[in-house]
Amino acid sequence: MMREKVTTLLNEALAENPSLFLIDLDITGDNKIVVILDGDEGVKVEDCMAISRAIEHNLDREEEDFSLEVMSAGVSEPLTMPRQYNKNLDRNLKIKTTRGETIEGQLTHVAEGYITLEWKAREPKPVGKGKVTVKKKADLTYDEIVEAKVMVTFN
Incomplete structure (x- = not known):
């Protein structure tokens, strides 16, 4: 009642x-x-x-x-609804996926059913020694996201 x-x-x-x-x-x-x-x-x-x-x-x-x-909802609380992603566009997120991955990147796109994250990573050079910075991108469906949190930065 x-x-x-x-x-x-x-x-x-x-x-x-x-x-x-x-x-x-x-x-x-x-x-x-x-x-x-x-x-x-x-x-x-x-x-x-x-x-x-x-x-x-x-x-x-x-x-x-x-x-x-x-x-x-507190800033440290995970995003639980697709509607929350829109207001966090262009912010950095830390996402845990159903595959056991943890991805930290910038939320660059929000669409019906999925989001896009972009980030930079250091990887070994294809030829020779050393590492090179490469741009990475991942499209994740909401079903693939176990937890998503906004990474708060203080400037």
């Missing part, structure tokens, strides 16, 4: 701001409601407050006591 009502209220609130989308909704047995959001242009504190109000003001604490947390 509680989950259905919260889900309905959350969907109504998200419909008012289509740039926001749900990453996770968790409701524990003791009615602790945790909502994790992301947005095409990021998530502001005001966005979290608006979603929180839309849920909290429409639930009756006399009927059922609850606690509510509404937050944005």
Whole structure:
């Protein structure tokens, strides 16, 4: 009952701001409601407050006591939805694949069903000693991605 009502209220609130989308909704047995959001242009504190109000003001604490947390997906959290890749275009990602590979590269393309990463690697010269820097590129379907995280750089 509680989950259905919260889900309905959350969907109504998200419909008012289509740039926001749900990453996770968790409701524990003791009615602790945790909502994790992301947005095409990021998530502001005001966005979290608006979603929180839309849920909290429409639930009756006399009927059922609850606690509510509404937050944005943290920068260290993995990307879990294809929609999140669009806002991270041109950023560096670290991706673990179903083949057991770990690839670090720049997200250069996001399409329906797959992404493209590009990076530079040092490889042995085809002839002679030493190494040469080569450009690498990989197209990965969302099914091939076990985990994808944005690599945060501080300049």
